[in-house]
Amino acid sequence: MVKEKLNEKMYLKHLENGLDVILIPKEGAIKNYAVYGTHFGSLNNKFTVPGESVVTEVPDGVAHFLEHKLFEEEDGVNALDKLSKIGANANAYTSFNHTAYLFEGTENFEKALDILISFVQNPYLTDENVEKEKGIIGQEIKMYDDDPEWQLFFNFLKCLYGDKHALTIDIAGTVESISEITPDILYRCYHTFYDPSNMVMCVVGDFDVEHVFDFIEKRVKDTKEKPAIKRYYGEIPTEVKKSIERKMDISMPMFMLGFRDDSKKELVDSGYEKGNMDLIHKHIALEIIFEMLLGKSSKFYEELYNEGLVKKEFGTDYTFEENYAYSSISNESASPEQVIEMIKQRIEELKRSGLDENEFQRIKRMLYGEYVYLFNDVTKIGSVVISDYFKGVNSFDYVDAYKDIEKFFVEQVLQEHFDFGKMAVSIIRPQ
Amino acid sequence: MDERILELFEGITLHFINTKRFKTDFVAAFLFADLNREDVTKNALIPAVLTRGTEKMPTMKDISVYLEESYGSVLDASSDKIGDKQALQFYITAINGKYTFENEDLLSKNIDLLCDVMLHPKLENGVFDAEYVKQEKETLRELIKSRINNKGAYANSRCIEEMCKDEPYGLYKFGYEEDLDAISSENLYAQYEKLLKTSEMHIYISGDIDEEKVLQQFKRHFENVERHYDAAAQSAGASNSHELKTVIEEQDVTQGKLVLGLRARESTLLDDMYPLIVYNAILGGTPSSKLFQNVREKASLAYTTRSSYLKHKNIVLVSSGIEIANYEKALELIQKQLEDMREGNFTEEDVSDAKIALENAYRSYLDEQTAIINLYMGQQLLGNVEPIPEMIQNIERVTKEEIVRVAEKLELEIIYFLKNK
Numbered sequence: 001m002v003k004e005k006l007n008e009k010m011y012l013k014h015l016e017n018g019l020d021v022i023l024i025p026k027e028g029a030i031k032n033y034a035v036y037g038t039h040f041g042s043l044n045n046k047f048t049v050p051g052e053s054v055v056t057e058v059p060d061g062v063a064h065f066l067e068h069k070l071f072e073e074e075d076g077v078n079a080l081d082k083l084s085k086i087g088a089n090a091n092a093y094t095s096f097n098h099t100a101y102l103f104e105g106t107e108n109f110e111k112a113l114d115i116l117i118s119f120v121q122n123p124y125l126t127d128e129n130v131e132k133e134k135g136i137i138g139q140e141i142k143m144y145d146d147d148p149e150w151q152l153f154f155n156f157l158k159c160l161y162g163d164k165h166a167l168t169i170d171i172a173g174t175v176e177s178i179s180e181i182t183p184d185i186l187y188r189c190y191h192t193f194y195d196p197s198n199m200v201m202c203v204v205g206d207f208d209v210e211h212v213f214d215f216i217e218k219r220v221k222d223t224k225e226k227p228a229i230k231r232y233y234g235e236i237p238t239e240v241k242k243s244i245e246r247k248m249d250i251s252m253p254m255f256m257l258g259f260r261d262d263s264k265k266e267l268v269d270s271g272y273e274k275g276n277m278d279l280i281h282k283h284i285a286l287e288i289i290f291e292m293l294l295g296k297s298s299k300f301y302e303e304l305y306n307e308g309l310v311k312k313e314f315g316t317d318y319t320f321e322e323n324y325a326y327s328s329i330s331n332e333s334a335s336p337e338q339v340i341e342m343i344k345q346r347i348e349e350l351k352r353s354g355l356d357e358n359e360f361q362r363i364k365r366m367l368y369g370e371y372v373y374l375f376n377d378v379t380k381i382g383s384v385v386i387s388d389y390f391k392g393v394n395s396f397d398y399v400d401a402y403k404d405i406e407k408f409f410v411e412q413v414l415q416e417h418f419d420f421g422k423m424a425v426s427i428i429r430p431q
Numbered sequence: 432m433d434e435r436i437l438e439l440f441e442g443i444t445l446h447f448i449n450t451k452r453f454k455t456d457f458v459a460a461f462l463f464a465d466l467n468r469e470d471v472t473k474n475a476l477i478p479a480v481l482t483r484g485t486e487k488m489p490t491m492k493d494i495s496v497y498l499e500e501s502y503g504s505v506l507d508a509s510s511d512k513i514g515d516k517q518a519l520q521f522y523i524t525a526i527n528g529k530y531t532f533e534n535e536d537l538l539s540k541n542i543d544l545l546c547d548v549m550l551h552p553k554l555e556n557g558v559f560d561a562e563y564v565k566q567e568k569e570t571l572r573e574l575i576k577s578r579i580n581n582k583g584a585y586a587n588s589r590c591i592e593e594m595c596k597d598e599p600y601g602l603y604k605f606g607y608e609e610d611l612d613a614i615s616s617e618n619l620y621a622q623y624e625k626l627l628k629t630s631e632m633h634i635y636i637s638g639d640i641d642e643e644k645v646l647q648q649f650k651r652h653f654e655n656v657e658r659h660y661d662a663a664a665q666s667a668g669a670s671n672s673h674e675l676k677t678v679i680e681e682q683d684v685t686q687g688k689l690v691l692g693l694r695a696r697e698s699t700l701l702d703d704m705y706p707l708i709v710y711n712a713i714l715g716g717t718p719s720s721k722l723f724q725n726v727r728e729k730a731s732l733a734y735t736t737r738s739s740y741l742k743h744k745n746i747v748l749v750s751s752g753i754e755i756a757n758y759e760k761a762l763e764l765i766q767k768q769l770e771d772m773r774e775g776n777f778t779e780e781d782v783s784d785a786k787i788a789l790e791n792a793y794r795s796y797l798d799e800q801t802a803i804i805n806l807y808m809g810q811q812l813l814g815n816v817e818p819i820p821e822m823i824q825n826i827e828r829v830t831k832e833e834i835v836r837v838a839e840k841l842e843l844e845i846i847y848f849l850k851n852k
Contacts, residue, residue: 006454006530028452031798078728080718085784087791090718106794135731142686143734143752146582249683251576297495305491306562311570332573362499365532369502372526376453377798403532431683 005399006375010385011209018197018225021216022385024204026378032109032205033382036120037100039200039390040066040193042171043322044097048230049192055232058189059180061137061173064094066186068133070101072124079119088112094171097321098390104379109205110215117201117219123190125183134178141172148250152330152428155244159424160260160326162237167324197226202386204378233323236262243425253429255336257343258328260422264320276392280401283318283393284367285413286327288405290316291363293343293350294329300346309339321391327417336427347418355414360407368402432797434818435642439649442630442660446807447645448637455526456538456638457800458545461808462519462630466512466599472606473614473622474517476564476571478508480619481521483563484553485544497544501537502526506544512604513812514743519626521549524800527639538640539648546652550627558620568611575605579682582849583735586688587750590847593678594692600744628659633811635804677846687755688849691765693841695745701815703840704742705825706833710841711740711747712785713777713834714768719784721768721777726751732761743812747841755850762846772838775831782831790823 001012011023042064046057071079071092083090088105090112101120103112144150154170161167172178192198201220203212240260294301294314304310315330333339374380374395381395388395433449464474488494498504504525511518523545525537553560579585588603595601636645695703715722715738726736736751749769753761771777796802796819810816817825 029798031795078718084718084788087787089788089791089795104795106791132728132731136727136734139686139732139752139754140734142754143583145685148580250580251578252573291499295495295499297492297499299492302490302492306566308566308569311573332577362496366499366503369504369526369531372454372502372530376455376800 003394003396005396006372008375008381008396010394010396011213013213015196015217015220016225017221017223018195019220020200020389021213022200022202022389023207023209023212024202024381024385025207025209026204026381027206029204029206029378030106031104031378032106032112032203032207033102033104033378034113034116034201034203035100035102035382035386036116036201037098037199037386037390038193039097039198040099040189041095041097042169042173043166043233044193044231045166045169046232046234047192050227050229056188056192058185059173060169060177061171062181062185062189063099063193064172065133065137065178065181066189067092067094067099067101068137069125069130069186070120070123072129073119073122074124079115082115082119083112086111086115088115090116095387096167096171098387100386102382109207113203113215114219117216120194121221123187123194125186127183130181130183130186134181137172137178138175141170141175144170144172148248148254148428151246151248152254152256152426155246155428156256156258156328156424156426159241159244159426160258161324162235162241165234165236167233192229195226196221196223198229200386200389202382202389204382204385236324240422240424242423243427245427245429247429247431250428250430252332252334253336253427254330254332255340255425255427256328256330257340257423257425258326259418260424261320261325261327261417262422263416264323264325275394275397277397277401279320279391279393280397281405281409282413283320284398284401284405285410286318286417287316287367288360288363288410289350289414289417290314290329291366292355292359293346295363300342304339304342309333309335309342340425344420351414351418354411355407357407360410364402364405368399371398371402437646439634439646440653440656441658443632443653443658444634445646445649446633446635447640447642448635448803449640449642450637451639452798453527453638453800454530455524455800456541456636456640457524457804458522458538458542458634458636459801459804459808460521460545460549460632460634462626462632463812464517464519464626464630466515466517466602468602470622471517471602471604472571472610473619474519474626475510475604475606476567476614476619477623477626478510478519478521479567479570480559480563481548481552481623482506482508483567484560485547486551486553487547488544489553494544501540502531504537504541506548508548510604512600512602513809515599516812517604518808518812521545529639538638539644542645542648543652546649550652550656555616559616559623561616564614564616564619568614571605572608572611575603575608578603578605582682582684582686582688583750583752586690586847586849587748589678589680589849590690590692590748590845591746593676593847594673594694594746594845595744628657629661631660633808635807637800637804673844675843675845677848679848679850681850681852684849684851686752687758687851689751689753689758689761689765690847691749691769691843692845692847693747693749693769693843695837695840696842698745698837698840700742700745700813703745703837704813705829706837707740707745707747708742708789709782709785709826709829710772710834710837711738712789713781714738714747714772715749717785717788719781721771722749722751722765725768726761726764730764732757732764743809758848758850766843769841769843773835775835777831779831782829782834786826786829789826793819793822793826
């Protein structure tokens with residue numbers, strides 16, 4: 001499959017072993033960017049391995065722990081070092097639904113790609129190296145414990161998804177949960193989730209497409225494509241919890257409010273080639289609504305700013321992943337309750353008045369322009385394409401969708417999404 | 432890529448970076464002011480007031496509507512501390528005309544707006560709009576207070592504050608709450624006029640641009656600006672030798688932040704710069720570095736442990752997030768790494784690995800529109816503008832002996848620790 005947008009082309013190939021490979025050649029680019037990702041994140045602590053009938057449960061934080069450990073190599077030289085030595089700047093991250101290993105570099109592209117594929121495909125875990133990592137990850141967990149924005153966000157998720165859903169487990173787990181992790185547990189997860197049929201690779205840079213497809217195909221595991229892994233996420237409570245508050249050593253109250261979107265159904269097929277345009281349209285509709293509700297050009301924002309109720313733009317987001325979705329609005333204010341009440345009134349008002357045509361066209365144009373920025377450099381393109389892949393959408397499809405989206409559809413989303421019965425608020429106050 | 436530098440008026444320089452590499456055109460203007468206790472808060476406030484409205488677009492809403500119509504153009508202004516200077520920064524960026532629906536020339540409209548923001552703010556009785564000044568003072572007050580929110584950045588900035596107590600660089604970059612009450616529309620406007628008249632200015636334009644057209648446009652905007660630029664009035668920051676001091680601060684935190692501050696003695700900024708850059712990479716700038724390998728990977732004492740070299744001050748900061756109870760242990764191990772650097776306990780391979788990582792980072796700048804501009808602006812302040820290939824050659828030339836020599840010059844001045852109550 002080939003897609004072309006904004007003078008950039010995307011080539012997609014589904015290999016026989018089940019691996020999806022996405023190549024985006026960018027002529028004249030100095031940097032190359034490659035990312036190798038697996039559909040395995042903090043949500044996946046309960047699953048059934050293909051071919052088995054039992055349900056496997058693993059300690060919280062396993063996906064992230066494995067991310068740290070995969071760099072370990074049998075010859076004793078960490079893969080991160082190997083990449084660094086040839087000028088490739090490597091990294092990895094774990095999200096709720098995927099883990100990704102990546103590098104960017106200006107030279108030795110094929111050598112680096114070879115190392116990336118090799119270390120991700122060859123785990124080397126021992127009692128000693130697993131034990132050693134617990135102290136490091138323990139400090140990573142504590143760093144997030146002191147991060148007020150992260151705490152604000154997690155409390156918000158807890159309101160929406162209760163304590164039985166895997167979404168409210170901290171990505172790195174807890175100091176207690178990771179203490180239970182052993183090489184056996186990690187290997188079991190590795191063999192389940194790091195199968196090519198559960199993975200994707202994306203490369204962006206100045207290269208020959210056929211040659212790189214061939215290079216990758218020769219190096220990835222020659223296995224049979226496997227059926228999907230059955231995943232269990234836990235129960236989503238019927239009611240959302242209205243609010244959670246806590247205190248931290250900060251300067252001004254922070255708040256996040258948002259709406260759980262229960263219309264999101266589990267993605268059966270990644271639908272990457274089909275496009276899942278309905279998901280893209282909804283995402284764009286909510287971006288437009290947020291701008292019109294409380295964006296920088298709105299009368300509402302101007303009033304709040306002039307009254308000193310907020311000091312900066314609102315952060316807004318619509319998150320949609322494999323089987324859950326929610327929107328969020330965040331800011332800081334000396335009077336969070338008052339601002340939240342005003343936002344609720346503003347939503348009701350916009351629902352009644354509908355969207356102004358001129359403003360709608362202007363915001364569409366703005367969002368389109370902002371999207372074009374993404375295509376400036378290989379790192380941005382690669383990282384957006386990979387996280388969209390795991391949502392079941394293709395980043396290139398946004399370009400036309402920003403032009404084509406219609407007002408009646410956005411108004412329909414406005415009426416449906418903002419259900420106050422599904423609204424939750426998280427607040428962090430200064431001590 | 433094609434680069435050209437030319438002086439527009441005395442002390443105002445245009446830098447063209449003409450390239451088809453990007454889908455956007457980016458314009459950044461910098462005013463360099465002396466960093467001092469008297470002006471720091473005012474200088475931090477000025478960009479915020481200027482972006483509130485111009486003569487032609489008097490409200491924030493007017494500007495926002497314009498930016499949205501211009502395909503989400505982004506206008507931003509802020510101030511930063513770079514060495515003993517305060518840089519006031521004004522940016523505007525937009526997609527290039529060829530990606531718009533009707534091939535529109537966004538760049539020239541955007542340059543007009545950027546110049547209006549800098550030169551023709553909305554005034555009231557010949558000075559800044561009083562309401563805007565009042566509101567932006569409160570916004571700045573919160574920004575100053577919010578320093579405690581990010582514990583890692585807080586610890587680093589506190590360490591520098593304590594280390595450079597008697598120097599401009601010790602000032603907090605956003606200024607001080609207690610200065611705000613005395614700031615009025617009048618005295619703020621007077622400071623703004625002084626900056627326009629006397630500061631060194633650099634304007635960078637990156638993208639697929641018509642240089643002649645852009646040059647004429649800037650000429651028109653700046654020709655009536657009254658200038659009394661004095662190139663000699665550039666300050667040089669020097670500091671006396673300090674006794675090692677330890678500062679321990681308490682907050683409600685679960686992780687401790689340990690920051691060590693070192694400074695190169697008897698060293699001029701430019702002479703030792705490249706050896707210090709390589710030194711820093713070996714000590715704590717890459718995953719193969721001493722800190723990453725020994726403090727994190729071998730001893731499991733930290734997740735974050737790194738060093739950074741502040742080239743405008745010849746300062747190296749070593750920052751780690753650690754278990755509070757491990758303070759002594761971590762400090763000892765970090766000091767061991769510093770000692771190893773001084774004693775030359777690192778290999779030629781460590782040196783070449785560090786060089787490879789640095790050279791890769793330098794080449795990458797060319798692919799990032801803002802990175803290259805910030806790099807050039809930083810070089811401008813050092814009085815040493817050099818293109819990337821030259822920087823790479825200078826890195827190549829650094830020897831192990833030179834690294835040991837700068838390691839010996841580095842003196843530990845402060846140990847700062849943020850811990851729980």
